[in-house]
Amino acid sequence: MMEKTPIIEVQHITKRFKGLTAVKDVSFTIREGGITGMIGPNGAGKSTTFNMICGYYPPTEGKIFFRGQDITNKKAHEYTNMKIARTFQIMKPLKNLSVLENVVASCYFGHAAAKNNREARERAMEILQFTGLYEKRHVLSKDMGTPDQKRLEMARALATKPELLFLDENMAGLNPAETEDAIRLIREINASGVTIFLIEHIMKAVVSLCEEVIVLHHGEKIAEGTPEQVMNDPYVMEVYLGKKEAPHAQSN
């Protein structure tokens, strides 16, 4: 039987910043319809890899394909039209706008851009319900705590109606109950037909969500497989935090 074309295929990407090689010759695929995770210690090159795939900046070398189409040099603004959305590790809401206004603004972007204010507000209200932000829709985004800001990042991404969603440390700074909520929400988004690629330090979330995990270390891919396979990989155990201990011990 023929394997389905992956939604994303990354071939030998490298990123150099002046003297520093942040990502070295990394290749992997993201399966359509699934949840794929990327893990690795701080500075491993996860966000850099993510930023290249999202069109935030191009790779120095290598190629990126979206459903078989070469998108290596596409710009970030072309991505929403390809039904791809992302969140940022450093959250970027429009600080002086309310939660509702933030989501309404995002509804005007991308392949399904709202045609008028009514359509944008209707979609925004639906997304606010779905992400659990409805009650806080009139709060200014700058007045919310981290968990709600993270939700807002997701809500804004969903407003563009993506088929592929990239999440960079969407659970950092959440307590265990908030993490459970975030896991549930990500699972629901995936169940609604959105392929997800996420970077996450919280191993509990990676284990419970991801069918496939890619591990980076010093800019190189050192392992990939199911969460169980990578966490039992002796090299992963050794490099993770530089200790001979499985990565799931880390809670941050």
Ligand SMILES: Nc1ncnc2c1ncn2[C@@H]1O[C@H](COP(=O)(O)OP(=O)(O)OP(=O)(O)O)[C@@H](O)[C@H]1O
């Ligand atoms: N724009 C940039 N200019 C120069 N160096 C950069 C830039 N972005 C990242 N780096 C460097 O590249 C390396 C990888 O950084 P990256 O942010 O990709 O790591 P990460 O795996 O996402 O880490 P973390 O878990 O801390 O978020 C680091 O040494 C970082 O300092």
Ligand SMILES: [Mg+2]
């Ligand atoms: Mg990062």
